Amino acid sequence: MSWLETLRTAYDAIRTRRMRSALTMLGILIGIAAVMLTVGLGQGAQQQVASQIDKLGSNLLIVSPGSTTSLTGVRGGRGSATTLTTADAVMLADPSVAPDVKAVAPTSTTQASLTADGTNWTTSVVGTTPSWPEVRARTLSSGRFFTAEELADAQTEAVLGQTTAQELFGARDPVGQQVSIGSQPFTVIGVLATVGSTVGGDQDDQAVVPATTYADVVSPGAGTSVSSIYLEAAGQDVLSAAYQEADNALLTSHGVSATDADFTLSSQQSIVQTATSTSRTLTVLLGGIAAISLLVGGIGVMNIMLVSVTERIREIGLRKALGATPRVIRRQFLTEASLLGLAGGVLGLLLGVLGAAFLPSLIGQPVTVSTVAAVAAIAISVVIGVVAGVYPASRAARLSPIDALRSE
Amino acid sequence: MTEEPAYALFPDTEAQRAPSSAPEVPREPILRLTDVGKTYRSGSLTVEALRGVTLTVDEGDFVAIMGPSGSGKSTLMHILGCLDVPTTGAYRLAGEDVSAMRESQLADVRNRRIGFVFQQFNLLATMSAWRNVELPLVYAGLSRPERKARALASLARVGLADRVDHRPGELSGGQQQRVSVARALVTDPQLLLADEPTGNLDSASTEDVLALFDELNDQGRTIVIITHEQDVADRAHRSVQIRDGRFIDAAAVHTRVGSGR
């Protein structure tokens, strides 16, 4: 009996028992769609986090004060200590110290109230150097960033984020306008292009000023300490070299060993990993639950196939009496089960793709459906069909024709 | 098409058979049962359905098996049709030892050599008449158009040309019986085994089916038929009586008187 004929027979058998076949497929369908959507949700969340971190800047290394590696936890946590200074930034910018570090941007951040024409807006004010746009991969939508001279002269100039500019000036062009940070008047010289939120908060809501001005008038108590130093490696391939150079330079200049480092050096990847590990755990958990539903769907197929064998025992007997070999019978039931699995898988895939198209607008989360996931979904459902079909199929194949014909 | 002799419809199976119809000396009988016994066991209960049956049927013979209900006729027929295996004794079909065959070989023998008409029709309720009739050809590996042509021809032979698309549930008992005869004939088998093929038929349909059997027998096919009716048995070359799993007079061969055919 040819494969085409086997397929035809299996298709006929499925079509003849429409309702039952449909219910069987439904089990697989729901399982596949559930797995695809949960995995898609998880992947979507991970990609979202990853793209947010990409917005931080490419080939980025971040030095934060304090240590998170301390087992005792006695030292201050990351970000809360004041062990990083502008001197560290100057040292790291020296090509002879860290040749693979291309640009360095020390930043200090504080919350402050901004006022323009009687409009108030509280946001974070960042004091940094002219290399900040490059290191943080930011561009300006209008105006310009401050220069090294302006930094040296501690000019009272500010570059505003898109949101901040919007809140303070509305539709007006902020460039050239005056804004007060605290009580000190600043001139707006540029507006940053929008990037949206990242793991570090809303990157469109901030005011960037020269580090010198920051130390003089915005946060005079901070002295020379900075809240973090952003480093840009010269390339993806020298990222780990840059990491080593910065780490060694800082350990040497701070006079500490690696075990009691008073700073934390993290790479973009490590931030991605930390940020995605939570969503990955959730994905695995949800995916696991969805996989169980898929398993239940598979058991459903097996159940139906067993019922089918029992119910069609006379048919099997007759087919054998008319010349069907055990192999042909086994193949027929296996094909039937695989077809059920395949049909359920394809329908589940469709439902999953539909869900991925409509779900984001409902829950505000991206859902990613990859080709790999789609192919895997189809493959898994066929495998479920085959696995579920093996036992019933071999049972059917083993029946003696006359026993099968006699049974009621 | 109905007027043509059956073998003309099946040229390739005719070719297959050519070597076995070549003259052989001595000629091996198509069926040779030697001291066959069949015991059914269900728990502590055992039923000896057959107790030492010996029977030889030559190619081209037409044998009627008669006996009361429960005497073992169907059991014997199932063994002859390779649907069941004897508990004791030997069975050779066309010279081949059937008891030594694997299930897949038996399936092949059933498909190629034997046409079986079941006492309970055994038609598939979900399929139309012609789909039922084509089933043996599916397992013989024929192409779909060829199968359909043969199935329709076979149905026409039993007078059901106008019922080919009806399902068994939409046919009378006699018509269902004829569909099952058509299915047995569709492979143009060497050996036709019929378990009460006329049990559900009126006298006119009985006559049609028997005329068909006569015609097939004239063409050289071997026929073994189970019947309760003496006039059906009279159409056969000889008849054997079975009672309680034994032939009552193995030597009793009633040669048919007259040759009206």
Ligand SMILES: Nc1ncnc2c1ncn2[C@@H]1O[C@H](COP(=O)(O)OP(=O)(O)OP(=O)(O)O)[C@@H](O)[C@H]1O
């Ligand atoms: N599968 C079975 N298990 C146990 N006993 C069986 C089985 N099949 C048949 N028998 C018994 O074997 C005996 C012969 O049965 P069989 O069907 O051959 O009779 P039969 O001659 O065909 O009768 P009928 O004319 O009513 O069809 C009966 O006593 C029956 O009860």
Ligand SMILES: [Mg+2]
């Ligand atoms: Mg019987």
